[in-house]
Amino acid sequence: MSGLMDGKRGLIMGVANDHSIAWGIAKVLRQHGAELAFTYQGEALRKRVAPLAESLGSKLIMPCDVEDIATVDAVCDTLRESWGSLDFVVHAIGFSDKNELKGRYADTTRANFSRTMVISCFSFTEIAKRAAALMPNGGSLLTLTYGGSTRVMPNYNVMGVAKAALEASVRYLAADFGPDGIRVNAISAGPVRTLAGAGVADARLMFNYQKAHAPLRRTVTIEEVGGSALYLLSDLSSGVTGEIHYVDSGYNIISMPRPDVLKA
């Protein structure tokens, strides 16, 4: 199967460590021949991200905090100077104040609502616009979402609202950039034990609940998310855009808990 991404160059945003979903995606893309550039959020993360990126042969490893648009512009400038053009972007970035990822959504503050929306949702639009300018021959943009966007998950709160807006952004961006041959999709991943995932109260409980009730009776690995990302970022999915693709062991199709578990 190697060679699917031969000759393709892409940017991976959102690796914090080797548990990150973005890292699972990066490994699979590299296995299939992609050349990768990476961003890291701040100096503290550089020492974790740089060795990982280098282990996949990457030479472009750049700081980027999406709250500071100048750093996003700097990344795009470097990509233009180094590569000239870009084939794909993986946006695996999300943040909300941990203190508001518990209790009621109704208690979300205005400040955290705005910050969560900018980092977890609007940054994808800002990056898509800049990346599209580097894709004269078309390309593929991918972001990560979660099922708390469409159904209420305890404690997910404002992140659920941000993910709903992110998914709507995927559809609007797909319509905007479709005429340029640029596809825009999202993967809705099941729960994964990551830094961001651990920020939601009772994360372990949600993890075990989905494991018990998903049709596949397990959660997903970051490499499985990587496999679906490979499809969405490669020419295999050339006719697919504006899609929210679930990689969650089928949990999203379930309506009620398993009777055998409820009776036990």
Ligand code: NAD
């Ligand atoms: P993670 O903690 O490994 O990754 C989150 C990344 O977001 C980190 O690399 C962090 O540096 C980055 N980030 C946060 N604020 C940023 C900012 N201001 N500028 C630049 N980068 C910033 O966790 P993850 O679970 O791999 O998260 C990746 C994506 O997957 C997120 O969008 C998350 O919501 C989504 N997701 C996670 C799960 C899960 O259960 N872990 C499930 C579905 C979707």
